[in-house]
Amino acid sequence: MTNNARDAILQRLQNSQPSFDNSDKPVSVETPEWPIKERIEQFKSILESVRAEVHLAHPDHWTDTLKSLAKKKQLNNLLYAKKGPLGKMIEDSWDNTEQPVLVNNEGPISEWKESLFFHIDAAVTSSRAAIAETGSLVLWPTEHEPRSWSLVPPVHFVVLDANKLYNTFAEVVEHEQWQQDMPTNALLISGPSKSADIEQTLAYGVHGPTDLIVIVLT
Amino acid sequence: MTEEKRYPEKPEKVYYFGTCLMDLLYPEAGLAGMQLIQREGVEVVFPQDQTCCGQPAWNSGYRVEAIRVARRQLDCFNEDYPIVVPSGSCAGMMRHQYPEMFKGNTDELRANTLAGRIFELTEFLVHVLKITLEDLGSPVKVALHTSCAARREMGVATEHEALLKQLSNVEILEQSRKEECCGFGGTFAVKHPAISAEMVSEKANAITATGADTLISGDCGCLMNIAGHLEYQEKQIDSHHIASFIWERTHATER
Amino acid sequence: MQQSAEFHTRVEHALANGQIKASFRSAMDGLMAKRKAAFPDTEALEILRLHGAQIRANSLSKLPELLEQLEMNCHKNGIQVHWAESIEDANNIVLTIMQNHQADLLIKGKSMVSEEMELNQFLEQHGIECIESDLGEYILQLAGEPPSHIVAPAIHKSRQQIAHLFNEKFPDIPYSDDVDRLTRNAREILRKKFYAARVGLSGVNFAVAETGTLCLVENEGNGRMCTTVPPVHIAVTGIEKVVEKLEHIPPLLKLLCRSATGQTITTYFNMITSPRKLGEKDGPEEIHLVLLDNGRSRIYEDDELITTLRCIRCGACMNHCPVYARIGGHAYGSTIPGPIGSILEPQKAGLDKLGDLPTASTLCGACAEVCPVHIPIPKLLNRLRYERTRNDHAGATLGQSSGRTVMEAGTWKGWSWVHSQPRLYRLAMYIITRLRKLLPQRIGPWTQVRKAPHIAPKTLHELALKEGFNDK
Ligand code: SF4
Numbered sequence: 001m002t003n004n005a006r007d008a009i010l011q012r013l014q015n016s017q018p019s020f021d022n023s024d025k026p027v028s029v030e031t032p033e034w035p036i037k038e039r040i041e042q043f044k045s046i047l048e049s050v051r052a053e054v055h056l057a058h059p060d061h062w063t064d065t066l067k068s069l070a071k072k073k074q075l076n077n078l079l080y081a082k083k084g085p086l087g088k089m090i091e092d093s094w095d096n097t098e099q100p101v102l103v104n105n106e107g108p109i110s111e112w113k114e115s116l117f118f119h120i121d122a123a124v125t126s127s128r129a130a131i132a133e134t135g136s137l138v139l140w141p142t143e144h145e146p147r148s149w150s151l152v153p154p155v156h157f158v159v160l161d162a163n164k165l166y167n168t169f170a171e172v173v174e175h176e177q178w179q180q181d182m183p184t185n186a187l188l189i190s191g192p193s194k195s196a197d198i199e200q201t202l203a204y205g206v207h208g209p210t211d212l213i214v215i216v217l218t
Numbered sequence: 219m220t221e222e223k224r225y226p227e228k229p230e231k232v233y234y235f236g237t238c239l240m241d242l243l244y245p246e247a248g249l250a251g252m253q254l255i256q257r258e259g260v261e262v263v264f265p266q267d268q269t270c271c272g273q274p275a276w277n278s279g280y281r282v283e284a285i286r287v288a289r290r291q292l293d294c295f296n297e298d299y300p301i302v303v304p305s306g307s308c309a310g311m312m313r314h315q316y317p318e319m320f321k322g323n324t325d326e327l328r329a330n331t332l333a334g335r336i337f338e339l340t341e342f343l344v345h346v347l348k349i350t351l352e353d354l355g356s357p358v359k360v361a362l363h364t365s366c367a368a369r370r371e372m373g374v375a376t377e378h379e380a381l382l383k384q385l386s387n388v389e390i391l392e393q394s395r396k397e398e399c400c401g402f403g404g405t406f407a408v409k410h411p412a413i414s415a416e417m418v419s420e421k422a423n424a425i426t427a428t429g430a431d432t433l434i435s436g437d438c439g440c441l442m443n444i445a446g447h448l449e450y451q452e453k454q455i456d457s458h459h460i461a462s463f464i465w466e467r468t469h470a471t472e473r
Numbered sequence: 474m475q476q477s478a479e480f481h482t483r484v485e486h487a488l489a490n491g492q493i494k495a496s497f498r499s500a501m502d503g504l505m506a507k508r509k510a511a512f513p514d515t516e517a518l519e520i521l522r523l524h525g526a527q528i529r530a531n532s533l534s535k536l537p538e539l540l541e542q543l544e545m546n547c548h549k550n551g552i553q554v555h556w557a558e559s560i561e562d563a564n565n566i567v568l569t570i571m572q573n574h575q576a577d578l579l580i581k582g583k584s585m586v587s588e589e590m591e592l593n594q595f596l597e598q599h600g601i602e603c604i605e606s607d608l609g610e611y612i613l614q615l616a617g618e619p620p621s622h623i624v625a626p627a628i629h630k631s632r633q634q635i636a637h638l639f640n641e642k643f644p645d646i647p648y649s650d651d652v653d654r655l656t657r658n659a660r661e662i663l664r665k666k667f668y669a670a671r672v673g674l675s676g677v678n679f680a681v682a683e684t685g686t687l688c689l690v691e692n693e694g695n696g697r698m699c700t701t702v703p704p705v706h707i708a709v710t711g712i713e714k715v716v717e718k719l720e721h722i723p724p725l726l727k728l729l730c731r732s733a734t735g736q737t738i739t740t741y742f743n744m745i746t747s748p749r750k751l752g753e754k755d756g757p758e759e760i761h762l763v764l765l766d767n768g769r770s771r772i773y774e775d776d777e778l779i780t781t782l783r784c785i786r787c788g789a790c791m792n793h794c795p796v797y798a799r800i801g802g803h804a805y806g807s808t809i810p811g812p813i814g815s816i817l818e819p820q821k822a823g824l825d826k827l828g829d830l831p832t833a834s835t836l837c838g839a840c841a842e843v844c845p846v847h848i849p850i851p852k853l854l855n856r857l858r859y860e861r862t863r864n865d866h867a868g869a870t871l872g873q874s875s876g877r878t879v880m881e882a883g884t885w886k887g888w889s890w891v892h893s894q895p896r897l898y899r900l901a902m903y904i905i906t907r908l909r910k911l912l913p914q915r916i917g918p919w920t921q922v923r924k925a926p927h928i929a930p931k932t933l934h935e936l937a938l939k940e941g942f943n944d945k
Contacts (some may be wrong), residue, residue: 003556005556005557005558005766006544006556007714008540008558008764009540009556009558009764009770010540012770012771012773012774013536013537013540013712013770013773014537016538016770016773016774017534017537018534018776018779020873028520029517029520029521029524029724030517030520036873046737051741084637094687106754107754108530108754108755109754109755112705113668113702114668117664117667117668120798133737134737134738135737135738136738141753141756142753143752143753143754146753146754146755146756147697147701147756148701148755149701151694151697151698151701152702164474168723169722169726169727170720170721170723170724173719173722173723174641174720175822178684178719179683179684179718179719179720181721182684182685182686182744182746182747183746184553184745184746184747184748184749184750184756185701185718185743185745185746185756186686186742186746187562187697187741187742187743188738188741188742188923189741190737190738190739190740190741190742191740192482192740193692193693193694193740193741194692194693194740195608195609195656195692195693196625196692196734197607197608197609197612197625197626198608198609198612198625198627198635198652198655198656199496199631199632200500200503200504200563200625200630201632201652203652203655203656204653204662205656205657205660205693206656206659206692206693206695207660207663207664207667207693207694207697207698208610208684208693208694208697208698208740208741209694215705215883224760233653234937234942236933236934236937238892240933241902241932241933241934242902242905242906242928242932243926243927243928244929245929245932245933245935245936246929246936248933248937249933249936249937249938249940252779252937252940252942253940261943262941262942262943263943263945264611264933264937264942264943264944265944266899266932266934266937266938266944267895267943268895269891269893269895269898270892270905272892274888275885275888275889276855277779277836277855277858277861278858278862278885279855279857279859279860279861279863279876280862280881280882280883280885280889281859281863282863282889283885283886283888283889284889286889286893287889287892287893289893290682290892290893290895299945318852330746356600357527366578366835366836366837366838366839367838368836369840370837370839370842371838382655395502397839398795398837398839399795399835399837399839401795401835402835403834403836403837404835404836405832406834406835406836406920408917408918408919409832409833409917410481410484410832410833411485411918411919411921411922412481412485412718413484413488413796413799413800413833413915414835415918415922416488417795417796417799417835418923419922434481434711434851437869442926443923446919446923446924446925446926447923449923449924450920450922450923450924454809472848
């Protein structure tokens with residue numbers, strides 16, 4: 001059935017390809033560019049406008065920031081990737097007796113889905129890049145930092161290297177040549193989960209995290 | 219409109235296309251438009267064979283009938299003069315729809331050249347005649363309703379306002395949602411009377427709420443619709459086509 | 474004219490309902506203001522719109538090639554591609570996948586194509602439960618209603634109505650009409666469903682041919698849940714959604730978000746290129762892409778009507794439509810309401826079924842003024858009015874000529890006859906002006922809310938002659 005449908009649809013489209021001009025001449029769209037300081041400012045203010053938190057931290061001491069934020073949120077546990085890019089620093093700075101308790105699980109999510117869905121308070125992941133214009137984090141989830149980590153727990157901490165802050169989405173795609181090799185899943189995350197479906201009133205934490213907390217390493 | 223508009227130098231002669239609604243309902247406004255141009259030293263030619271631009275049938279889907287009427291208009295404006303139309307809607311029809319109507323047809327070239335010579339009255343007064351107005355009238359508060367065609371198809375909303383702003387005794391009061399359609403839409407008002415009624419009553423209420431003494435529009439369709447409703451509601455608001463309003467306030471002998 | 478009667482009944486019903494009017498009016502005012510604020514620089518906006526239109530037009534001009542390219546890249550990435558001529562085909566494809574996995578629960582993200590397919594009703598007939606997970610869609614599912622807006626589906630419902638609905642369906646949860654509370658309740662109920670479902674379904678905002686990537690735009694995270702948690706993900710989309718290159722996505726995304734709700738960007742932009750790879754700990758093991766035609770290839774045949782297919786479903790045209798703002802989405806009686814619905818749906822279903830929709834517009838142009846991809850909506854409405862009344866049977870639109878009535882055609886013939894003969898016209902106007910006092914003061918629906926227009930004593934033709942204006 002499908003094959004017949006395929007051929008029939010393609011045939012119809014080919015038979016009636018339009019005769020309008022398809023100008024390939026590029027339209028010059030101006031894209032903003034900010035020096036790094038303003039870029040961070042822009043990124044921060046856009047994210048804060050959608051109720052995300054943005055904290056600047058020193059690359060050597062950001063775990064202190066993470067720790068104090070996690071304490072303030074009164075989290076019981078924090079999911080982190082032992083083998084991920086942040087794993088070592090987090091472990092080194094954490095005292096086993098401290099709250100929140102560090103949790104790590106390298107197994108397939110299906111094996112510990114219940115705990116992820118109903119018992120994990122927060123997760124911390126790295127971020128591949130970010131976009132100043134729209135206040136977006138770029139995540140390409142990996143085997144160490146799976147995609148549901150940025151989605152299922154109520155609180156999501158993201159650690160971003162300020163050097164990876166681009167001006168625009170177009171710039172990231174172009175600079176990193178995404179079209180050459182797209183990952184399983186590429187994500188732009190630009191705030192906590194939200195909805196305005198009831199009377200246009202904003203509510204946060206609909207299905208994804210209620211809190212998105214970004215730590216920018218400068 | 220993304221195309222850059224170009225205006226000619228002040229000509230010696232222009233054609234005037236009076237529109238069918240004006241012919242029957244607002245002839246004095248039509249005349250006022252002609253007088254305004256004439257006062258600037260330009261001869262106005264009014265071809266007696268003109269009837270209607272064809273829009274009513276065109277917008278109702280009756281293209282054959284519309285084209286027949288439109289073609290008859292092409293015969294009326296053979297000289298190379300600008301054609302001034304005191305209506306955003308009819309001007310939009312002739313400027314933007316005629317080339318579509320006659321595409322691939324023997325009259326295509328004629329339609330295209332005619333379309334290129336169409337100017338809505340207020341844009342012609344402002345950009346071609348560069349008119350300056352001296353207000354001789356007494357103080358008045360007005361609300362301006364710019365038709366959707368004047369605003370969007372012809373892009374002359376600022377020209378409407380610019381002319382009124384030249385009148386020193388005229389205060390323009392802005393109604394809420396002023397960009398919104400009044401609900402006329404030609405046969406729409408007849409085919410979907412309930413929606414049209416809702417739209418015109420809200421528009422009329424917004425205008426009354428400004429406290430204006432007079433409603434002004436550059437299009438007779440809107441005027442007939444809104445003023446018809448205001449009158450039905452027995453509201454004490456005058457209504458005027460922009461041409462007659464300006465002419466009456468700036469024409470010395472009438473005062 | 475069965476359809477007219479039904480349409481008018483729905484319109485009257487909507488107009489009589491003060492709450493519908495109030496909800497839509499204020500919501501649309503808000504959305505218009507937000508869009509305006511999101512595009513502070515009109516010149517930049519115009520350039521961006523041109524760019525968007527060009528991207529969509531170019532993609533459509535190469536549609537068959539791009540669909541093949543998309544299919545090839547999807548296969549390469551491990552996504553299974555299915556083609557559906559009709560909604561029956563598409564429904565059956567989804568059903569087969571469900572049956573292959575012995576799945577009796579489908580968790581759904583927002584998808585207008587699945588609404589078009591009436592997928593939920595279909596699957597339920599086969600014993601499969603469908604759960605909508607977008608908050609608005611979920612509310613409507615509880616209420617048993619279709620969406621009334623493509624971006625904000627439950628916009629016609631008040632907070633109190635929603636609160637009562639929840640209370641009725643879930644009597645164990647304490648009543649609350651607090652938006653945060655309601656949202657949290659929905660989160661808890663649906664979380665269990667995400668957890669349990671073996672198959673998730675989503676729509677597609679853009680499908681990128683060059684990489685085989687499916688892009689999804691959303692704020693809630695339910696779209697990500699549906700495409701991340703269940704082991705199987707089915708994406709359904711119309712064949713027109715293909716975009717040639719990845720570099721085309723950033724401008725389209727910008728236009729879509731800002732035009733729709735005035736947001737700089739949505740919370741999530743989810744780009745899916747393959748099923749779970751070796752070593753990855755989550756994500757679906759199987760992805761299916763269903764490409765639905767259902768009349769789109771017929772629309773594609775016409776060089777003018779094809780522009781309908783540029784649509785990126787931002788909803789800005791309905792937000793700015795004065796007719797939509799008053800009658801709301803349900804009155805249209807089509808899956809997609811508003812200006813875009815009025816051009817798209819009659820072409821898909823046939824003018825004999827939905828031919829009234831193109832007439833329900835004043836052609837004010839507010840839609841085309843904001844459309845991020847420059848669809849000339851009023852022009853297409855006009856064109857469909859023509860298709861509906863033409864009598865030469867020469868076009869390709871479904872249900873052509875179905876709206877032509879002897880009365881109407883006769884009226885326009887007569888009108889045309891008078892207006893194409895100047896002497897006759899002048900004579901007719903002369904007579905009307907002279908007999909004006911005798912003409913009826915009630916003229917059908919016009920005078921239900923208006924006074925009849927005042928016919929002048931003399932025509933402009935006469936005044937021009939009298940005042941000495943030359944004829945040549
Ligand atoms: S027609 Fe244009 S404005 Fe309307 S939904 Fe589609 S893209 Fe948006």
